[in-house]
Amino acid sequence: MSASFVEFHDLRKSFGAVEVLHGIELAVQQHAFVVLVGPSGCGKSTLLRMIAGLESITSGFISIGGRVVNRIPAKDRGIAMVFQSYALYPHMTVRENLAFSLEMAKIKKDVMKARIERAAGILHLEPLLERFPAQLSGGQRQRVAMGRALVREPELFLFDEPLSNLDAKLRVEMRVEIKALHQRLESTTIYVTHDQVEAMTMADLVVVMNDGRIEQSGPPLDLYDNPATMFVAGFLGSPAMNLIKGTVATDGSAPVLDVGDGLQLPLPAGIREKPGAEIVYGLRPEHVSIGPPGSGLPATITLVEAAGWETHLYADMGQHVARIVSAERLNVAHGDHVSLVPDVSCAHLFDATTGARLSID
Amino acid sequence: MRERGGLIDGLHYRLGRSVLIGVPLAILVIWTTIPIVWAVLASFKDPLEIYESNTLLPANPSLDAYKTVLSMRGFDQWLFNSVFVTVVATIVPLAISILAAYGFSRYAFRFRHILLLLYLVPRIIPRVSLIVPLNNLMSDLGLVNTYWVLFITYTASAIPLATWILVGFFGSIPKEIEESATIDGANMWNRLRRVILPIAWPGVVTAGVLCIREAWNEFAFVLALINETDMRTLPYQLYMLKDSMGVQDYAVYNAFTILTVLPLLIVYLLLERRVVDSIVSGAVK
Amino acid sequence: MSTTRHDLDVLTAGERASEFVKLLAPYILVIPGLAFVLGVLGYAVVGGVGLSLNETDMFLNQTFVGLKNYVSIFEDPRFQSSLWKTIVFVVSSIALGIVMSMVFALTLYHVGFGRRFFRGLSLVPYFVSGIAAAVMFRFIFTTSGGFVNYILESFGLPAPSWLGDPILAFIVAVLANCWFMVPFATLILLGGLQTIDRDIYEAAKLDGATGLKTFFRITLPLIKPMMGVSLIWVSYISFSTFDIILALTAGGPLRATELISVYMYEIAFLQLDFGQGSVLMVVLLTFNTVLSLVYLKFFVLNDRRYKTAT
Numbered sequence: 001m002s003a004s005f006v007e008f009h010d011l012r013k014s015f016g017a018v019e020v021l022h023g024i025e026l027a028v029q030q031h032a033f034v035v036l037v038g039p040s041g042c043g044k045s046t047l048l049r050m051i052a053g054l055e056s057i058t059s060g061f062i063s064i065g066g067r068v069v070n071r072i073p074a075k076d077r078g079i080a081m082v083f084q085s086y087a088l089y090p091h092m093t094v095r096e097n098l099a100f101s102l103e104m105a106k107i108k109k110d111v112m113k114a115r116i117e118r119a120a121g122i123l124h125l126e127p128l129l130e131r132f133p134a135q136l137s138g139g140q141r142q143r144v145a146m147g148r149a150l151v152r153e154p155e156l157f158l159f160d161e162p163l164s165n166l167d168a169k170l171r172v173e174m175r176v177e178i179k180a181l182h183q184r185l186e187s188t189t190i191y192v193t194h195d196q197v198e199a200m201t202m203a204d205l206v207v208v209m210n211d212g213r214i215e216q217s218g219p220p221l222d223l224y225d226n227p228a229t230m231f232v233a234g235f236l237g238s239p240a241m242n243l244i245k246g247t248v249a250t251d252g253s254a255p256v257l258d259v260g261d262g263l264q265l266p267l268p269a270g271i272r273e274k275p276g277a278e279i280v281y282g283l284r285p286e287h288v289s290i291g292p293p294g295s296g297l298p299a300t301i302t303l304v305e306a307a308g309w310e311t312h313l314y315a316d317m318g319q320h321v322a323r324i325v326s327a328e329r330l331n332v333a334h335g336d337h338v339s340l341v342p343d344v345s346c347a348h349l350f351d352a353t354t355g356a357r358l359s360i361d
Numbered sequence: 362m363r364e365r366g367g368l369i370d371g372l373h374y375r376l377g378r379s380v381l382i383g384v385p386l387a388i389l390v391i392w393t394t395i396p397i398v399w400a401v402l403a404s405f406k407d408p409l410e411i412y413e414s415n416t417l418l419p420a421n422p423s424l425d426a427y428k429t430v431l432s433m434r435g436f437d438q439w440l441f442n443s444v445f446v447t448v449v450a451t452i453v454p455l456a457i458s459i460l461a462a463y464g465f466s467r468y469a470f471r472f473r474h475i476l477l478l479l480y481l482v483p484r485i486i487p488r489v490s491l492i493v494p495l496n497n498l499m500s501d502l503g504l505v506n507t508y509w510v511l512f513i514t515y516t517a518s519a520i521p522l523a524t525w526i527l528v529g530f531f532g533s534i535p536k537e538i539e540e541s542a543t544i545d546g547a548n549m550w551n552r553l554r555r556v557i558l559p560i561a562w563p564g565v566v567t568a569g570v571l572c573i574r575e576a577w578n579e580f581a582f583v584l585a586l587i588n589e590t591d592m593r594t595l596p597y598q599l600y601m602l603k604d605s606m607g608v609q610d611y612a613v614y615n616a617f618t619i620l621t622v623l624p625l626l627i628v629y630l631l632l633e634r635r636v637v638d639s640i641v642s643g644a645v646k
Numbered sequence: 647m648s649t650t651r652h653d654l655d656v657l658t659a660g661e662r663a664s665e666f667v668k669l670l671a672p673y674i675l676v677i678p679g680l681a682f683v684l685g686v687l688g689y690a691v692v693g694g695v696g697l698s699l700n701e702t703d704m705f706l707n708q709t710f711v712g713l714k715n716y717v718s719i720f721e722d723p724r725f726q727s728s729l730w731k732t733i734v735f736v737v738s739s740i741a742l743g744i745v746m747s748m749v750f751a752l753t754l755y756h757v758g759f760g761r762r763f764f765r766g767l768s769l770v771p772y773f774v775s776g777i778a779a780a781v782m783f784r785f786i787f788t789t790s791g792g793f794v795n796y797i798l799e800s801f802g803l804p805a806p807s808w809l810g811d812p813i814l815a816f817i818v819a820v821l822a823n824c825w826f827m828v829p830f831a832t833l834i835l836l837g838g839l840q841t842i843d844r845d846i847y848e849a850a851k852l853d854g855a856t857g858l859k860t861f862f863r864i865t866l867p868l869i870k871p872m873m874g875v876s877l878i879w880v881s882y883i884s885f886s887t888f889d890i891i892l893a894l895t896a897g898g899p900l901r902a903t904e905l906i907s908v909y910m911y912e913i914a915f916l917q918l919d920f921g922q923g924s925v926l927m928v929v930l931l932t933f934n935t936v937l938s939l940v941y942l943k944f945f946v947l948n949d950r951r952y953k954t955a956t
Contacts, residue, residue: 054540075546087537091559100555101545152545385753386764393768396782396825399793403785417796457679464675476676483687485878485938487886489907490930493914493923494693495686517686520679549671578775580889585915596777600893603781611785618781622774629773633766640769640830641837643872 005030005188006051006156011060013046020046022212023060028205031186033179037199038209038235045160047209048192052081052158065155075104080149081158084165086141088133094144095129098151119150122181139170146181157182159191163198175202196236200224208232230355233282233348239312239323241282245352248277257281261318263297266344270361273349279358282348285312285325290332291341301336315340397622404615426616433617435590435598443577443594443621446508450515450576454523455569457516462527463553467539477528484521492585499586510586511594515576522575522645523568529644530564531557567639570632577625595621691931698924715921725926727901728909732885735820735905739884740877743824743831747876750828751835765833772829776889783822783894784809812902815895819903822890827883831876838872839865874945878938885934906930 004027013021021043028034036044049055051062053074061068069077080101089097098119102112120126123143133141142162149157162178163171179202182189193199199206200220207217208231215235216228227233233241246259248267255267257279265281273279290313299315299322306329313324315338322340332338349358404426406419430436464470465477495514496505504510534557542552558565583597593601599621602614629636639645698715700708719725754765771779786793787808795805808814842865850864866873888907891897897904897912904912906926914923 052540052544054543074544079544081541081544083537083541085535085537087535087541089538089542089556089560091562100542100547104546104551148541148545382753382756382758385749386757389750389753389764389768392825393770393829395793396779396786397770397774399786400782454679454682457682460675461679464672468672468675470672473672476680479680479688480676480683483683485882485934486687486691487882487907487930487934489886489888489910490927490934491687491690491694493910493920493927494690494697496914497697497920498689498693513682514686517682520682521687524679574773578773578777580775580777584911596775596889599775599781600777600889603893603896611791614781615785618778622778625773625775626770629770633769634762637762637765637769637833640833641765641840643834643837643841 004028005032005065006190007063008047009061009063011047011050011062012058013043013050013055014058019058020212021050021058024214026207026214026217028188028190030188032204033182033189033202034191034205034207035199035203036190036192036207036209037194037196038215040194042209043212044192044194044209048081048158048160048190051077051156051190052079053077075101078155079158080152080154080156081160082142082145082149082162084161086133086145086162086165088141088144088148090133093130093132094125094136094147097133097144098125098129098147101148101152115151115153119147122150122184123147138166139174142166142174143177146178150185155188157187157189159189161193162191163193164195178202196238200236206236208235210235226357227282227348228357230280230282230350230357233350237284239285239325241284241348242288242320242323243350244281244283244320245278246281248273248275248279250275259318259320263318265297265342267349268344268347268360271349271358272361273358278352280350280352280355282350283342283346285323286327287343287346288322288324289326289341289343290324290330291339293339296339296341299338299340301332301334301338304330304332304334397619400615400618404612404619406612408610408612426612427620429613430616430620435593438591439593439595439598442508442592443596444624446511446515446594447573447576449508449512450519451569451572453512454516454519454572455565458520458523458527458568459553459558459565461520461524462531463557465524465528466531467536480521480524482521483518484525488518488579489581492581495582496585505586506589506592508592511579511583514582514586515579518582519572519575523572526568526571526639526645527561527564530561534560563635563639564644566632566635567645570628570636571645573628574625694924694927694931696924697920698922698928700921702918702920711921715925719922719925719929724901724904725906725909728904728906729929731816731903732905732907735816735823735887735903736881736884738820739823739827739887740880742820743828743880743884744873744876746824746828747831747835747880750832751839754832754836755839765836768832769829771825774826776826776887777893779822779826780890780893783818783825787818809895810899812900815899816902819887819891819894822894823884823887826890827880831880834872834876834879835869838869842868870945874941877941877945881937881941882934885930885937 006026006028008024008026011021011024012019024047036047038044046055050057051064051069053069053072057070061070063069064077064079089100092100095116098116099112102115107115116129117126120129123146125140125143125147128136128140128144133144136144142165145162159178163174166174175198178191191198191202199208203220205217206220206223208215208223210231216223216232223232224236227236227241230243234243244257244259244265246257246265248271249256249258249264251264255269255271255275256264257267258264259281267281297317299317301313301315302321303314305312305314309327311326311328311330313326313330313332315322315324317340324340349360350356351358402417402419405422405424407421407423461480465473465480499505499510499514504513538560539552539556542556547555578596579594580596580600583594584600587593587597599617602617697708699710699712701711701714702708750768754761754768757764774782785791787795789795789805789807789810792808794808798805806814808818846864846868847860850860855863886907887905888911891903891905891908892911895903897908906929910923910926910930913919913926
């Protein structure tokens with residue numbers, strides 16, 4: 001395996017005077033499935049379009065397969081892209097849609113035919129080849145869009161939010177299908193989404209972006225368990241991590257976090273911050289449990305969502321809202337007074353001003 | 362209220378509705394067709410029948426008037442002029458407008474707004490108001506009484522209309538489709554020819570039909586810029602008939618009218634669906 | 647990495663040329679059309695204004711005379727009368743034309759059968775040339791043997807000389823003009839009606855609105871932009887009406903239908919006074935532009951939906 005297949009170095013993009021990407025650095029291994037995830041406007045789609053050659057590069061460079069592609073036109077970059085809207089050619093049949101790029105590349109007729117048949121076979125498109133896009137369902141269009149990428153036999157697949165136009169059920173099915181396809185073809189893939197569930201479930205490498213920068217990149221569970229910033233902590237996971245701001249204090253010898261209303265959260269013993277420091281205390285909803293009365297922090301249940309496989313609770317705790325996830329079916333209702341017990345060993349601490357993760361001894 | 366009376370009120374309502382729609386619909390049909398139908402009927406009548414007898418339908422329908430028109434000295438030439446000028450003044454502005462509309466709908470560039478405005482403002486200039494200065498200019502250039510003068514002026518007045526229609530159609534094609542074609546390796550020419558034009562084809566047809574209409578029916582420019590008999594177009598000649606025809610020629614006069622109108626109506630009939638859809642959808646304004 | 651950053655900042659001559667072409671592409675696409683529009687139409691407008699400030703003698707020599715042509719035109723009683731006729735013609739054409747268009751559009755919207763056919767049929771006059779329309783109307787309104795008088799006589803009514811009487815001829819001219827311009831306006835308005843969500847009518851019905859109230863409170867406000875476009879179209883056509891009048895009445899009888907456009911043709915091409923003819927061109931142009939801008943302001947641009955959309 002080569003060092004890295006796709007590389008970005010100090011990559012910047014400006015639209016007029018506004019810089020939207022601020023020096024992106026990233027290396028992607030060959031055969032990896034990389035998901036760029038972040039809120040809308042974070043620059044992830046712009047980054048993908050720069051890889052594709054649809055947006056110019058303001059400064060820095062992108063290399064694909066060891067070749068700097070800054071000045072190489074889109075068609076010669078060895079990439080294929082699946083668009084959010086699929087961008088199928090409405091006036092061409094599925095077969096013609098698949099054939100178009102090969103025709104443009106002046107590929108021989110018999111090679112073309114073989115490639116189309118192979119792609120159609122992989123994606124089960126054979127019965128649809130003579131239809132027009134308007135005659136297809138959403139999922140079928142999605143597969144045609146993938147087929148159109150497939151026939152080009154690219155070294156790098158680019159996906160731009162490909163599932164966001166599908167309904168919830170189909171989205172899950174296609175998610176599995178895309179992942180299975182990747183495992184079969186082993187082609188390097190860069191996938192953009194705003195959906196953290198897609199990021200967590202599909203990626204080998206998740207790249208969380210915010211405001212034109214990479215917040216953190218790494219394997220999905222690494223990011224989930226050890227978010228480097230408050231943003232990543234809050235972005236990954238659903239329901240989102242509880243993030244509570246407070247002031248470090250001591251209760252006897254043990255460090256605690258004063259969160260107002262006379263409430264105090266226990267802090268890990270190894271905390272380096274001195275009393276009086278402002279920090280943010282992060283705890284995943286699954287690390288909060290309901291204990292016997294008086295055993296923890298008093299709270300009032302405001303909403304119970306019984307999802308079936310687990311239960312989501314929302315509770316007012318002073319001025320804060322606590323999110324709790326339990327694998328059990330809890331017998332609580334709106335208005336109940338409960339006692340919340342945080343699992344301190346799972347707490348994440350962040351600097352209140354920079355948002356950076358604070359290490360614990 | 363309708364529930365109370367049940368069947369009777371329901372009937373009243375339906376009757377009222379059909380009267381409310383039926384009467385204006387009948388007026389619409391009569392109003393639209395009568396002038397044409399009357400001209401067709403008159404063209405089949407005996408010369409004196411039109412003038413003297415009070416009949417609706419021709420007593421002895423005959424095609425003599427049409428034969429007379431077709432054998433009229435110069436008719437072939439006028440027909441040729443009309444067709445020739447229309448073909449050129451459709452293809453040339455259409456080609457120019459396709460390029461311009463592609464530029465306007467696909468590129469962001471400096472002065473885009475001002476240039477687009479310059480393209481569109483001429484649409485509210487009454488054509489007839491331009492004939493005096495145009496006549497002056499074209500005489501100076503020595504172009505009066507040539508096909509060139511009609512090509513140039515018709516093309517110029519068709520471009521704003523065609524460009525406007527096409528900008529709308531091109532603009533409604535998602536940008537991603539063209540980006541996808543770019544990645545697929547299509548250069549600008551291929552994207553235009555293989556992707557944009559086929560998708561926007563209804564718009565191209567509509568713009569084309571409207572160019573044909575402008576050129577075929579044009580009168581003010583040809584009147585001001587052409588004065589040789591051999592260079593006249595059909596509408597011009599139809600206008601000139603007024604002075605040369607007596608009462609006995611009314612059938613011929615009407616037959617001539619029908620023959621000038623018919624070719625364009627056939628074009629319209631063939632492409633009616635696209636044209637009407639485009640206008641109703643607001644793509645032409 | 648074989649390529650250093652330094653390499654990337656230096657463009658080859660070929661790359662620089664292709665960047666340049668890319669930058670120029672939109673202009674290259676747009677300029678041919680612009681050349682025609684500005685070279686012919688733009689020149690005509692500017693040249694016309696120039697002509698209106700000059701006097702042209704018998705040998706086509708031009709002398710600058712300032713506003714002299716304007717003064718003599720505005721003092722010309724024949725111009726004043728043709729200006730009034732034009733205003734009456736335009737106003738009555740717009741009034742009649744827009745009402746007819748609205749009624750026809752509503753009819754086509756509600757018609758239950760053969761909608762495509764009637765829609766297609768309604769546009770036919772749009773494709774008949776002004777000259778042909780005028781000739782057809784002449785034969786409809788000829789005193790003896792005309793369709794209208796045939797109908798009147800069969801009911802025992804008097805058969806007037808439509809084109810011989812100044813007022814009647816004026817009315818016929820307005821009708822012919824409407825016949826020609828109403829179809830397009832009808833389809834524009836029909837388009838407006840079709841964009842209205844039918845749920846809105848249901849909601850209005852539940853709110854207790856009935857027939858006419860629904861039309862004035864719901865339908866009309868919602869099609870305001872299309873109304874504006876139709877108004878621009880009908881006044882543009884009415885102001886520029888030339889071929890219809892020339893072939894229908896040639897300005898007669900007794901100059902009853904001598905609109906500015908007809909008078910302009912007469913002055914410029916029969917009296918060969920280009921200066922005064924151009925003054926009339928400027929008048930026509932100004933009227934039409936001002937009216938169009940007023941419509942745009944009140945109907946299209948003032949519409950909040952358009953403002954948020956752009």
